[in-house]
Amino acid sequence: MPPCDFVPDKYESYPYEDMLKIRKQNVSPSLTPYYKKPLLLHQGRMQWLFDHEGRRYLDLFAGIATAGVGHCHPKVTAAAQKQLGRLWHTSSVYMHPAVQEYTKKLTSLLPDPLKVIYLTNSGSEANDLAMIMARLYTGSFDIISFRGGYHGNSPYTMGLTSIGNYKHGLPNGIGCQTTMLPDVFRGPWGGSRCRDSPVQTIRKCSCSPGSCQAKDRYIEQFKDTLATCVPKKIAGFFAEPIQGVNGTVQYPMGFLKEAFEIVHERGGICISDEVQTGLGRTGSHFWGFEGHGVEPDIVTLAKGIGNGFPMAAVITTAEIAASVTQGLSFNTFGGNPMACVVGSAVLDAIVEDGLQKNCEAVGTHLLLEFAKLRDEFEIVGDVRGKGLMIGIEMVKDKDSRQPLPTEEVNEIFEDCKDMGVLLGKGGLHFQTFRIKPPMCITKEDADFAVEVFHTALARHKERMATAK
Template sequence: MPPCDFVPEKYESYPYERMLKIRRQYTSPSLTTYYKKPLLLHQGHMQWLFDHEGRRYLDLFAGIATVGVGHCHPKVTAAAQKQLGRLWHTASVYMHPAIQEYTEKLTSLLPDPLKVLYITNSGSEANDLAMVMARLYTRNFDIIGFRGGYHGGSPYTMGVTSIGNYKQVLPHGSGCQTTMLPDVFNGPWGGSQCRDSPVQTIRKCSCSPGSCHAKDRYIEQFKDTLDTCVPKKIAGFIAEPIQGVNGTVQYPVGFLKEAFELVHERGGVCIADEVQTGFGRTGSHFWGFEGHGVVPDIVTMAKGIGNGFPMAAVITKAEIAGSLAQGLPFNTFGGNPMACIVGSAVLDAIEEDGLQKNCEAVGTHLLREFAKLRDEFEIVGDVRGKGLMIGIQMVKNKESRQPLPAEEISEIFEDCKDMGLLFGKGGTHFQTFRIKPPLCITKEDADFAVDVFHTALTRHKKRTAAAK
């Protein structure tokens, strides 16, 4: 494990077993935990987490792609501590320096005409508001999303969240339709020249540089949805530049640009859900949509915006924002002084620490090293992503692309944890390992992660051979 000179404080709270009992007795059963023996985390420092026994872990999940600049980043921590002694909260009915300063700083990072900001508390709330804006502005109702998309758990956003595990058995999302996901690994079309990534799928295809036949076929499916599932006028289309919860799924190059044009022809607005892709995580650009050569009508963001502080935002055009004035939308905590100070410090840390550049360099290295494991192990079906947004899809074999059984994935997951490596799981069947670490990880950290994963895969191979 790479060295770390940080020494965590001694854990002094309840014993582990009492904590576990409280969790099981009083916490909603919907809030599941990872691992057979859930981790009791005590402290964090940049890319590292420490449990109650002082054991150190390399965090490659970052609170679900949230801790962008690092756990307890000194600049962000200092800014928050200073503001705590000045003013915790006042609603947006008053002005305070932090919200005006932050508004100017954040909106300067987006292209014209995306210059009007509305701060909220979570990504679900931001996407919910974006859907409201789209409907009010266009005076249309239907909204389209991708199958496999995740946009939140509110009654509105559940309609465009299209992963069964995240839906409830109750009415939700009226007026929401989903369309075929242009997935070049799992879908019917796509192959080795289709996506914007340092690593391509091993599937063969008939595409050539500058001409993606898979993109054209998926666009035909999108047109079919427009022709059959919605009225001739729609409110909008929402998409993640790279799908997060579904396992870092990327679309064919050029797809999103053509889809946006088709939506605009139907009178709709285009919403880019940057909750996981924003703030430099894709490396090549600050915002995921920039990698597709598009400018959305509405952008939503959360997670990395506050490095773990509960905040989110919607940024749009003035005329779309103006549609909200028909009523009186209000958010008690949106844009409070603490949130804005933390958000501002996060932007400073990204720039001053060179995190976007680091994300591209380390992420590209990590992707290429993981791709070597794909070539070595039959159960590693696909390695994909950009920057430090990476997915490793596990399969029974590369020919069938069927998901590796859950119990086998869990064994690999546990082995990695026991060796000091934490990452997440995603995909329709939780068959994809999600790697979205703090953007401050180093090449040495990346090499450690690859070595641990290699060891875990080797152990799995031996277990499988012994069972035959």
């Protein structure tokens, strides 16, 4: 394991067994912890997490792509501590310098005319508000999103989210329609030059340079949804530039640009959900939508903008924002001084620490190294992503592309944890390992992670051979 000179404080809270008992009795039962023996985390420092016994882990999930600049980043921590002693909370009915300073700094990073910000507390809240904006501005109601997309778990956004595990069998999402996900690995069409990624799928295609049959066919499916499921005029279209919860799914190059044009022709607006792709994580660009050559009408942000502090944002144009003024849009905690000071420090840390460049350099190295494991192991079906947003999809075999059984995925998952690496899981069948670490990880950390994953795959291969 790479060295770390940080020494965590001694754990002094309840014993582990008492914590487990409290968790089972008093914490929501729908919140299932990772691992057979759930981790009791105690402290964090940049890319490292420490459990109650002082054991160190390389965090490759960052609190679900949230601790972007690193756990307890010194600059962010210092800014929060300073503001904590000055003023915790007002409401947006008053002015506070932190709010204006942060909104100016954030909007300077977005293209014109995306210059008006609404501050909220979570990605679900942000996407709720974006749905309202789309409907008020266009005067239409129907909204389209991708199957496999995740945009929140509130009653409103549950209609946008199209992953069965997040559904509760209750009425939700009236006016929300899903369309086929243009997944070039698992979907009906895909090829060897479809993705904007250092690693392509193992599927072959006969496309000539500059053309993509998969993209064209998925566009036809998108048009079919518009022709059959919604009225002639729609309110909008939500898309993650790269799907997060569904396992870092990438679309064919050019698809999103063409889809945005089609939506605009139908009177709708386009919303880029940058909750996981924003703030330089993809490496090549600061915002995920830039990698597709598109300009959305609304951008929603959360997770990494607060580095773990609960905050989120909706950024739009003055024209769209004006449509919301027919009634009050109020959020008690949105834009509180603490959140804005933290958010501003996060933006500074990304620039000062060179984290976008680090995402591109270390992320590309990781992708190429993981691709070597795909070539070595039959169960590694796909390696994909950009920057430090990576997915490794596990399969029974490369020909069928059927998901690797959950119990086998979990064994690999547990082995990695036991060797000191924490991963995420995603996909409709939890068959994809999600790698979205703090953006400060080093090449040495990356090499350690690849070595651990290789060992876990080798152990799986040995177990399966013994079982036969």
